[in-house]
Amino acid sequence: MTAHSPVHEHAHQHTDPATARVVAALGPESEQMPDLGFPSAAPGRGLADLVAAEGQSGDLVVVVPMTFGRAPTVIADCARTLRDVRGRTGGARLALTAxxxxxxxxxxxxxxxIRRHELGDAAADSVLVVSPAIDPFADAELFRLARLARQYGRPGLVEVAFHGGTEPDPDLAGGLARLDALGSERPMVVSATLAPAPVIGRRLPGEGEYLMGPAVLRSVIDTRVREAVHRLDHGADGPAGADGIDPALDAEDGHGYAHSHVAADGSVYTHSH
Structure with a gap:
């Protein structure tokens, strides 16, 4: 008789992502974003109350951090908020997306x-990438990303300016002055967040335009929700990490100045915030 190995069947819950109650978690990159029809709040009391209320109306609440990763504090604060709100959702499951x-x-x-305005008779000859000031590390990162965005493209002159937020340096006027001093005659303005590019009053290309319109944003959010629901149903990253909350508590690591801590056993470890 041939011996047969036991067959292990794994049953997974299959949740229709369309049934999830989607909540947008706001931060500095989502200020003035298009109206997507989703309830939204900043991490903290506002998000906690909103998630608890949504949990009374559905079986699953999925929270989407509205950041491109330049504001990891938003992600970590979402995780802390959802960790604290567990048990207040009327039995509804919670999930935090990427x-x-x-x-x-x-x-x-x-x-x-940039490509939308780099050709033609009215083509721009420089780019001003604009964002609210977030913090020194997020702001410095934008200079790097703006440089990568113009790589292999036209125009070759790219500057960054900060419009609003905390300690904008350079501010919008300063960024435009840099381009003027470098000989730019027709800069374009590009938003690096979900807000429309500022209207400066010089009839510049890109003024008032969104980086991502409502249809694109909804499509990306739908993808993030589907990924989170799949992970939750299949227990990816283990039971403690399937909802995405606990792993996101460390989202700020590597952001900020590096510094050291001394553990109870005397060992020293270094990380960044």
Whole structure:
């Protein structure tokens, strides 16, 4: 008689992502974003109350951090909020998605926006990439991403300016002054966040335009929700990480100045915030 190995069947819950109650978690990159029809709140009390209320109306609440990753505090604060709100959702499951986007997506979207105005009789001869000031590390990162966005493209002159937020340096006027001083005659303005590019009053290409319109944003959010629901149903990353909450608590690691801690056993470890 031939011995047969036991067959192990794994039953997974299959949740229709369309039934999830989607909540957008707001941050500095989502200020003035298009109206997508989703309830939204910033991490903290507002998000906690909103998620708890949504949990009373559905079996699954999925929270999407509206950041391209330049504001990892938004992700970590979402995780802390959802960790604290567990048990207050009337039995509904919670899930935290991956951020809306990452650096690669932002560079790709910036390139697409630049290409819209780089050819023709009224073509721009420089680019001003604009964002609210977030913090020194997020702001410095934008200079790197803007440089990558113009790689292999036209025009070759790209500057960054900060419009609003905390300590904008350079501010919008300063960024335009740099381009003027470098000989630019027709700069384009490109938003690096979900807000429309500022209207400066010089009738510049790109003024008032969104980096990502509502249809594109909804498509990306739908993808993030589907990924999160699949992970939750299949227990990816183990039971403790399937909802995406606990792993996201460390989202700020590597962002900020590196510093050291001394553990109870005397060992020293270094990380960044």
């Amino acid at each position: 951020p809306l986007g990452d650096a690669t997506m932002l560079v790709t979207r910036l390139r697409a926006a």
